Amino acid sequence: MARGSTSVEVRRDGVAVITVSNPPVNALSLDVIASLQRDYGEALRRSDVKAIVLTGAKGRFSGGFDINAFDKKPKNEKPGYLSIDFLTDIVEDAPKPSVAAIDGVALGGGLELAMVCHARVSTSSAQLGLPELQLGIIPGLGGTQRLPRLVGLPKALEMLLMSKPLKGVEAHKFGLVDAVVSADELISTACSWALEIVEDKRPWFRSLHRTDRLPALEETKKILNFARVQAQKQSASLQHPLVCIDVIEEGIISGPRAGLMKETLCGKMLEMSQISKSLRHVFFAQRATSKIPNISILGLTPRRIHKVAIVGGGLMGSGIATALISNNLLVILKEVNEQFLDAGISRVKANLQSLVKRGQMTKEDYENKLSLLSGVLDYEQFREADVVIEAVIEDLSLKQKIFADLEKYCHSNCILATNTSTIDLHLIGQKTSCQDRIAGAHFFSPAHAMPLLEIIRTHRTSSQVVIDLLNVAKQIRKTPIVVGNCTGFAVNRMFFPFTQVAYFLVDYGLDVYHIDHVITKFGMPMGPFRLADLVGFGVAIASRKQYLQSYPERCYKSMLIQIMLEENRTGESSRKGFYLYDDKRKASPDPEMNKYIEKSRSMASIVQDPKLPKLTDDEIVEMMLFPVVNEACRLLDEGVAMKASDLDVASIMGRGFPSYRGGVMFWADSFGAKYIYDRLKDWSKYHGGIFEPYEYLSTRARQGLSLAAMADGAMSRL
Numbered sequence: 001m002a003r004g005s006t007s008v009e010v011r012r013d014g015v016a017v018i019t020v021s022n023p024p025v026n027a028l029s030l031d032v033i034a035s036l037q038r039d040y041g042e043a044l045r046r047s048d049v050k051a052i053v054l055t056g057a058k059g060r061f062s063g064g065f066d067i068n069a070f071d072k073k074p075k076n077e078k079p080g081y082l083s084i085d086f087l088t089d090i091v092e093d094a095p096k097p098s099v100a101a102i103d104g105v106a107l108g109g110g111l112e113l114a115m116v117c118h119a120r121v122s123t124s125s126a127q128l129g130l131p132e133l134q135l136g137i138i139p140g141l142g143g144t145q146r147l148p149r150l151v152g153l154p155k156a157l158e159m160l161l162m163s164k165p166l167k168g169v170e171a172h173k174f175g176l177v178d179a180v181v182s183a184d185e186l187i188s189t190a191c192s193w194a195l196e197i198v199e200d201k202r203p204w205f206r207s208l209h210r211t212d213r214l215p216a217l218e219e220t221k222k223i224l225n226f227a228r229v230q231a232q233k234q235s236a237s238l239q240h241p242l243v244c245i246d247v248i249e250e251g252i253i254s255g256p257r258a259g260l261m262k263e264t265l266c267g268k269m270l271e272m273s274q275i276s277k278s279l280r281h282v283f284f285a286q287r288a289t290s291k292i293p294n295i296s297i298l299g300l301t302p303r304r305i306h307k308v309a310i311v312g313g314g315l316m317g318s319g320i321a322t323a324l325i326s327n328n329l330l331v332i333l334k335e336v337n338e339q340f341l342d343a344g345i346s347r348v349k350a351n352l353q354s355l356v357k358r359g360q361m362t363k364e365d366y367e368n369k370l371s372l373l374s375g376v377l378d379y380e381q382f383r384e385a386d387v388v389i390e391a392v393i394e395d396l397s398l399k400q401k402i403f404a405d406l407e408k409y410c411h412s413n414c415i416l417a418t419n420t421s422t423i424d425l426h427l428i429g430q431k432t433s434c435q436d437r438i439a440g441a442h443f444f445s446p447a448h449a450m451p452l453l454e455i456i457r458t459h460r461t462s463s464q465v466v467i468d469l470l471n472v473a474k475q476i477r478k479t480p481i482v483v484g485n486c487t488g489f490a491v492n493r494m495f496f497p498f499t500q501v502a503y504f505l506v507d508y509g510l511d512v513y514h515i516d517h518v519i520t521k522f523g524m525p526m527g528p529f530r531l532a533d534l535v536g537f538g539v540a541i542a543s544r545k546q547y548l549q550s551y552p553e554r555c556y557k558s559m560l561i562q563i564m565l566e567e568n569r570t571g572e573s574s575r576k577g578f579y580l581y582d583d584k585r586k587a588s589p590d591p592e593m594n595k596y597i598e599k600s601r602s603m604a605s606i607v608q609d610p611k612l613p614k615l616t617d618d619e620i621v622e623m624m625l626f627p628v629v630n631e632a633c634r635l636l637d638e639g640v641a642m643k644a645s646d647l648d649v650a651s652i653m654g655r656g657f658p659s660y661r662g663g664v665m666f667w668a669d670s671f672g673a674k675y676i677y678d679r680l681k682d683w684s685k686y687h688g689g690i691f692e693p694y695e696y697l698s699t700r701a702r703q704g705l706s707l708a709a710m711a712d713g714a715m716s717r718l
């Protein structure tokens with residue numbers, strides 16, 4: 001079956017309106033492109049057609065090239081046949097003008113089509129951008145050449161390197177669109193504009209040949225070199241941003257046709273790169289997280305969530321409140337006394353102010369959002385809440401008491417959610433008789449900034465509650481993953497062996513700072529020791545206790561944090577943890593660490609393995625992350641996680657695993673199950689349970705299957 005098409009309607013005034021139709025985002029599939037070529041050919045041939053308007057069906061111009069189709073392009077395609085032969089030589093150089101009528105999205109190839117047109121009319125809410133770099137590629141239909149010529153070099157670089165789209169009004173200000181009109185007037189204005197070009201009442205611009213917005217050569221070089229430095233600072237491991245800058249430079253120095261050809265050739269190479277494959281996998285994996293097989297088929301509609309109550313205004317509670325009010329939900333924040341309540345509200349204010357400082361919120365919006373928050377000291381107003389999120393410390397009896405109170409005070413449909421990061425939900429709800437309304441809503445710190453929401457359901461949680469929480473995630477623009485109930489749930493449980501191995505390696509002679517360095521070089525934002533400082537040793541000890549109780553056979557019992565706590569080192573908050581922190585919270589290594597490490601090593605009374613301290617960086621990464629893969633296999637087998645791609649998204653958005661490696665399971669599949677199994681088996685012979693390969697992994701190693709392939713026998717508990 002064809003994936004989309006275009007249609008052409010020739011109006012009485014002589015304008016052919018060509019409409020791209022490929023729901024839901026009018027992606028440019030190979031079928032759409034072939035149809036577009038046919039319809040353009042017809043419009044250019046017909047003598048009753050004076051001009052062309054290009055638009056997208058159902059209020060969306062186009063979400064760009066079909067990301068599914070990268071691997072499906074004909075192998076022997078002539079380089080530049082689409083970008084140069086069709087779009088430049090036929091459409092842009094045509095004897096009839098084209099005007100793009102843009103509503104909704106014009107992204108990637110969508111915007112590139114629009115820029116080939118001789119003018120652009122958009123709605124104010126339209127979103128125009130070139131986000132290709134997020135997929136590990138560069139624009140391939142002339143975007144690197146036309147965007148700088150339309151909006152100027154600095155703005156084009158910002159839009160490309162940051163994958164930052166412009167709204168219609170801003171796009172108009174920067175010259176990317178020529179007029180902003182309402183959706184009702186879009187087609188008629190675009191048609192009039194096209195006819196006025198024919199009648200010489202409007203300029204007939206060919207974007208590719210404009211030079212009026214390009215800086216002089218000397219200035220161009222300065223701007224591009226600065227952009228190179230910035231791109232490297234942002235991620236030293238990624239080459240494609242640098243390729244993008246080189247391609248822009250080629251077009252400015254050697255002319256736009258040379259730029260187009262370089263764009264085509266470099267684009268082809270980047271499309272085949274592992275980085276692009278990984279990032280494309282993440283794109284689809286992220287969209288798949290809210291498709292819950294046995295719930296989506298029920299056809300339930302989410303109930304309206306208007307007001308959310310939060311119990312606890314600490315770091316997590318205030319972060320959650322910020323995330324909710326920033327997205328226009330009413331919030332009641334409860335604390336135990338005035339002092340704590342004031343502190344909680346001040347934290348929310350500080351969070352919002354940081355958004356204002358970063359230009360992500362206006363001052364007026366700050367006041368509006370803050371007015372959605374009210375603080376309380378009792379449960380009286382909880383009757384009005386549609387959802388409650390408990391965000392107090394990890395103390396089971398306190399949580400049990402709170403949930404029993406919530407059952408008393410909240411209405412009988414209210415969702416009772418906990419933000420616990422480790423404690424079993426059955427235990428939390430033990431003193432209630434409403435387990436069907438209890439779920440986990442696990443946010444990651446800082447809750448207003450981190451993009452993931454882990455939704456936990458027990459076998460008693462109702463499907464409606466899951467649907468409602470998925471909708472809350474959408475409302476507050478977080479990516480949800482729905483997981484089953486167990487100690488640590490999916491995200492933290494998957495990564496608990498990572499921390500265990502880190503302490504194990506230190507006891508066996510590796511340096512704390514070297515381990516952190518290797519992990520950040522691999523692409524994670526911070527190593528396990530810097531992270532422990534950030535989270536605080538109190539939290540680290542509390543969660544370790546939970547893991548020790550639940551999974552004793554695969555825990556490594558290091559005393560290091562305990563030893564440091566006894567000397568009042570608690571992490572970043574006390575300015576002393578594994579690192580020392582100055583007034584600006586800048587971390588530096590502490591020579592005194594050796595003292596604690598020596599003590600930990602002597603308490604561990606282990607027999608040193610002379611090979612371990614000599615591990616290469618790659619071996620350290622494998623030794624720390626293969627046990628994570630092993631735990632992920634358990635999560636899949638137990639049905640705690642539904643699919644490997646959910647764990648990829650969770651690892652990236654919850655733990656900062658580098659997205660350009662595709663997430664932890666996608667990365668693991670690049671080694672193959674057998675390699676990982678053999679390595680773990682080898683280590684487990686010397687170092688025991690922490691490395692013992694799990695059955696799911698060994699089966700896949702034996703059968704030569706990928707880790708992402710759905711398990712045949714794994715019964716989902718979800």
Ligand SMILES: C[C@H](O)CC(=O)SCCNC(=O)CCNC(=O)[C@H](O)C(C)(C)COP(=O)(O)OP(=O)(O)OC[C@H]1O[C@@H](n2cnc3c(N)ncnc32)[C@H](O)[C@@H]1OP(=O)(O)O
Binds near residue numbers: 063067105112131141
């Ligand atoms: C040659 C060129 O230079 C190369 C390119 O053009 S590469 C593509 C560049 N374009 C992009 O990166 C845009 C990608 N898309 C998006 O950012 C967002 O989907 C959007 C802003 C267009 C819409 O967002 P939203 O309304 O939240 O819908 P979203 O859930 O993301 O997408 C809806 C569906 O369209 C699919 N989709 C979106 N863009 C797509 C694309 N370019 N290709 C294929 N499928 C796409 C999604 O996978 C999803 O499918 P599903 O319903 O089966 O899960």
